[in-house]
Amino acid sequence: MxxxxxxxxxxxxxxxxxxxxxxxxxxxxxxxxxxxxxxxxxxxxxxxxxxxxxxxxxxxxxxxxxxxxxxxxxxxxxxxxxxxxxxxxxxxxxxxxxxxxxxxxxxxxxxxxxxxxxxxxxxxxxxxxxxxxxxxxxxxxxxxxxxxxxxxxxxxxxxxxxxxxxxxxxxxxxxxxxxxxIRLPEIAHAMHPQTPQGVFRFCYPALPRSFKNFEVILKASDFLYQSNKRFEVVLTIDGTENNYSAALLEKYRHLGCIKFIGRQTRENTMKLYTESDCLIFPSKMETWGLPITEAKFYSQPMLVADERYAHETVGKYDKVCFFETGNHQQLAGLMEQAITGNLQYHQTTYTQPARPFAxxxxxxxxxxxxxxxxxxxxxxxxxx
CATH class of the missing domain: 3.40.50.2000 (Glycogen Phosphorylase B;)
Known part of the structure; x- marks a missing residue:
């Protein structure tokens, strides 16, 4: 019965x-x-x-x-x-x-x-x-x-x-x-960058979709690399995933500061945070934006798209700067400040959603x- x-x-x-x-x-x-x-x-x-x-x-x-x-x-x-x-x-x-x-x-x-x-x-x-x-x-x-x-x-x-x-x-x-x-793996919170001495590492873990806005990072890196070569950007694509990623690789593979490492496991992504100095998250559209939460878990500095979803996901956090999603020069300026240790973080506020809320x-x-x-x-x- x-x-x-x-x-x-x-x-x-x-x-x-x-x-x-x-x-x-x-x-x-x-x-x-x-x-x-x-x-x-x-x-x-x-x-x-x-x-x-x-x-x-x-x-x-x-x-x-x-x-x-x-x-x-x-x-x-x-x-x-x-x-x-x-x-x-x-x-x-x-x-x-x-x-x-x-x-x-x-x-x-x-x-x-x-x-x-x-x-x-x-x-x-x-x-x-x-x-x-x-x-x-x-x-x-x-x-x-x-x-x-x-x-x-x-x-x-x-x-x-x-x-x-x-x-x-x-x-x-x-x-x-x-x-x-969100339940994150038990990995040490402290960051231990494994980059060559004097090299500042940015990371962006994301799948190759056009709204993920990889272009603004690549354009900013190309612009900044002309005057500053003491940084690298790790991207979790390698050009084999789809036409979008293939076009990005073809156009920017000449940049020595870009590391195309391909899709990573969850564990390797967590490790990437501990081995990086700063997250860049330029996505134009997200339901939540999981890497933002993950980077907060590791107390990592962040350069984040000035979008509605991002402000809510960031919440109240003292290590974030926002930038316009289409402004690569603004992003390059923030990257330069991060590399030189002169980043002026933006003040954030958080308002809890009205009920019903869980x-x-x-x-x-x-x-x-x-x-x-x-x-x-x-x-x-x-x-x-």
Missing amino acids: KSKKPVMLISGVNLTEGGPLSIMVDAVKIFVQHYLQQYRLVLLVHNKSLFPALHSNPAVEIVEYAYPKKSWLLKLWFEYIHCRFIAKKIKPDVWFSIHDVTPSVQAKIRVVYCHNPAPFYKLTRKEIWNEKTLFFFHFFYSFIYRINIRKNDFVIVQQQWMREEFMKRYKVANVVVAYPD RSWNELFGIILADYDDAKSKDETKVA
């Missing part, structure tokens, strides 16, 4: 790697630790192997659906057709879609986690031409977010600026700001399940 416990269903069939998968893994881990005695957990995943620690747990049901990953049409079929039948079979009390899409389902409480900022990013003509995927995401997610979004009891975003955008664009009021619950998965689940407790005595069910 199946458990009479209320059912929490978490859907993430399209998550297979990187940050989005880590979000789901962390969420499931916290739910299992704190709420599994009161609830039965059902996971809809791409592959069971992504959650090896749960295979022997009888209170967790893991169901594989690999086909939605094969194409966007199949993904839409799964979310808007197939999920309706899954919900009728499982009868979840809480349906938590953790990957941007609000499916057509019945549940007492419906939740969607939106972590793609592409609809709110203003594309340049060059980016439209060079990176068709970003152009597609910009319009696709603008459309996908809109479908069923008002049928959610909670819309979850990572920052206050995204809450404001969702409220303005989609006319939803029930938006929760939930900061990512600093961890535990707090977020507390908000969601408190609402379920209020609603469970009612007989009516939200209809897709």
